[in-house]
Amino acid sequence: MRDSLKTRYITTGITPYQANLFIAGIVGFVVATLVGVIFPTVAPPVVAILLIGACIMMLVGYKYSQGPELSFTLTFMHIQFHSHYGGWLARWKNIDSIAQASIARDGWHQPVPWVGIRLKNYEEFIESICPRVATKLLIDQRILLVMAHKGLDNPPYEIEDIMFDDHHYTTHSGHTLKGLQAMLANRMHYNRELIGYDFFISEDFLDRPAADFAGLARRYLAAS
The missing domain is CATH 4.10.860 (DNA Excision Repair, Uvrb; Chain A)
Known part of the structure; x- marks a missing residue:
């Protein structure tokens, strides 16, 4: 395989x-x-x-x-993001699920042009991501959190409180994340609770529809 x-x-x-x-x-x-x-x-x-x-x-x-601004590499071991400002890496063994994301609205889940990734362990991913990319994830993907929050009749949080929550985050291994790393971990936690995934890949960054990319990625995930 x-x-x-x-x-x-x-x-x-x-x-x-x-x-x-x-x-x-x-x-x-x-x-x-x-x-x-x-x-x-x-x-x-x-x-x-x-x-x-x-x-x-x-x-x-x-x-x-000068060529594409960013790219993804898929190998039998991992999926890796590259860009002029840094990147991130997630091993397939640390990915729980990957699929096209959807936002709940009026009782229906409407697909959005983003691929959602749900991890098994935050720490490994956060340790591999550079600060500039972490910052861009927080800024570029906040629209999804806003959309999900607006779709709730009784949201458990105020959007202002969760958008850039920088409270210390303790991982499953007991390691305490602070600063930007804590902010990213908290955002991933809220994303999972409201949308079902920890972070996302925009279809704008791909050479194919989000659903097709997710299907390709799941082949690698299944083989890991």
Whole structure:
């Protein structure tokens, strides 16, 4: 089984539009310069705005030209997240379940374009994640917690109290997490209670629908 599950690399797809932003920015810069030279009566602020917009397009296009912003590696041992600002790693043996997440609303569970991951042990995952990625998880995934909280008739917590709860968190092994690590552990606890999973992968970061990625990941999970 392991031999059939070769290492896979999942990257964010880059559209032709995104890839051509750098060229479009250069063209815009040239046009803005020509406008300023040929039509000197045009208000300088207008030319400046055009130049600034062209420069922004060039910077964004250059960033896309460097390749996908992030990727996932799936091996028979683990799933790993890579990005320009760091990453995380979760062994299949430490993953309890993985599936497309859903939010309860009006008695129905509505699928959302996120893949949910439920762990067996928080400590191993939190120890492997870098601070910048932990911070992005807290910020980028808070919308799911807000949506789940709004779907409850009688929520057990105030959303302001759980959004960035930094109380010390004690793991199953007795280790006490503090600061950013404690905040992430507490967020994962609330996510599990309200949504059923500890953290999530956005479909925007994948090259396929969330349900398809979850199905692929479960093949690796089953083989571990």
